[in-house]
Amino acid sequence: MPQQNHKQALQDPVFNILTEAADELGLDCYVIGGFVRDFLLKRGTPKDIDIVAVGSGIELAKVVATKLQGNPKISIFKNFGTAMIKHGKLELEFVGARKESYDHDSRKPSVEDGTLQEDQERRDFTINALALSLNQSNLGDLLDPFDGISDLKNKIIKTPLDPNITYSDDPLRMMRAIRFATQLDFSIELKSLQAITENKERINIVSKERIVDELNKIMLCPKPSIGLSLLHKTGLLEYILPELTALEGIEEVEGQRHKDNFWHTLEVVDNIAKSTEDLWLRWAALLHDIGKAPTKKFHKKIGWTFHGHEFVGSKMVYQLFKRLRMPLNEKMKFVQKLVLMSSRPIVLSEDFVTDSAVRRLVFDAGDFVDDLMTLCEADITTKNPKKQKQYKNNFTLVRQKIIEVEERDHIRNFQPPISGEEIMKTFSIQPSKEIGIIKAAIKEAILEGEIPNEYKAAKSYMLKKGMELGLQSKPGA
């Protein structure tokens, strides 16, 4: 293959400094990995730049730091033989070329110094092993021993060495392969896919945090279903999210079938990815139906039901987040709430939309109501164009009504217009169950639209309710 030169990738002034430092030390030095790949794919220049030196990466970093303006801090990780310099928006990662050998039970290799080629062999994919020389004598020359350039052109993910060894050595690479396939819209070479399938169970030695990291990157892609279906096809998903694979399949009893909720879910995730970049809203879409596997039942008269699946699903969200060491914070509560409420607007979309149903929805969903609507719109996957249109129109109507109701009644983050204290004063009573009854009645009347959400109206309603309960109001109240 003719030698290719890509000097134009090295326009950032930081590369001049790297060249100077490497030549002064007499080290062969290269920029490698994601930076080169993304430059060649014209994906823009990434913020992290990986530099490999044949020799000590740390020594190189030290010299580079003295030449950079503003005396940047250098972080040295002696155990790993790496160093990192933050320079403006850039993160420069330095490492010495090395070869690796792995132990069966851990992702941690033992490493020794190596050549550039050996360093490239330990990389995960041919497209991530591309290196450009930074020494003046051959500045910008591409070093590509595994023809990663062709794989970039043909959009293929392939490992430099036998994929069985590459994936078994570090099973995180299985997740990375699928993540890159999703991000770049590449396909994974068949041999590689088979190796992932064979090594799937080794995902167990990868930390949950790293798995979720890759999963989140997949979820943030324009079409997450690419990655999710690859995870499913290779069998990895069963290890990571068994709640989802449990949704696969269509059962038929007495001629009655239900939809395949796994493939439906993937469609919903792709749909929602078109309307939001919010990772957690996308997670809500991914998990919105997980309660359907444990609640599925067949009834002779009505066919298949998933009674209470939203409630069961929202409980499962907690278990799932906990198992995957995901944050058990307000993000999780958000996902839970959306799963819990995921069917509410659907009922509205199938029927005539009343103001009071919309008020109740806003009351229960609070600030999440817009996200909930986005989820429900993404949930429309019917292939029947007439129904599709009808549901969409109805959701548009619901959204309009939400705005109207909001302007008029301020139901979101509802605060009772009459306090318990005022009720006690008005009827000269001590804390008692009547107060709760009156407060609930006022809230109900507002949600039903019998009275507006205003103090005056609520007060007369309170007096009326109090009388019905046999209470005496103070004169003048």
Ligand code: ATP
């Ligand atoms: P991005 O930063 O967009 O995720 P990247 O390719 O730069 O993509 P990094 O995780 O930043 O990925 O890693 C930098 C480089 O280090 C990769 O291009 C690859 O050459 C190598 N690398 C990273 N992780 C692994 C791994 N688990 N096994 C082998 N090589 C890896």
Ligand code: MG
């Ligand atoms: Mg990177």
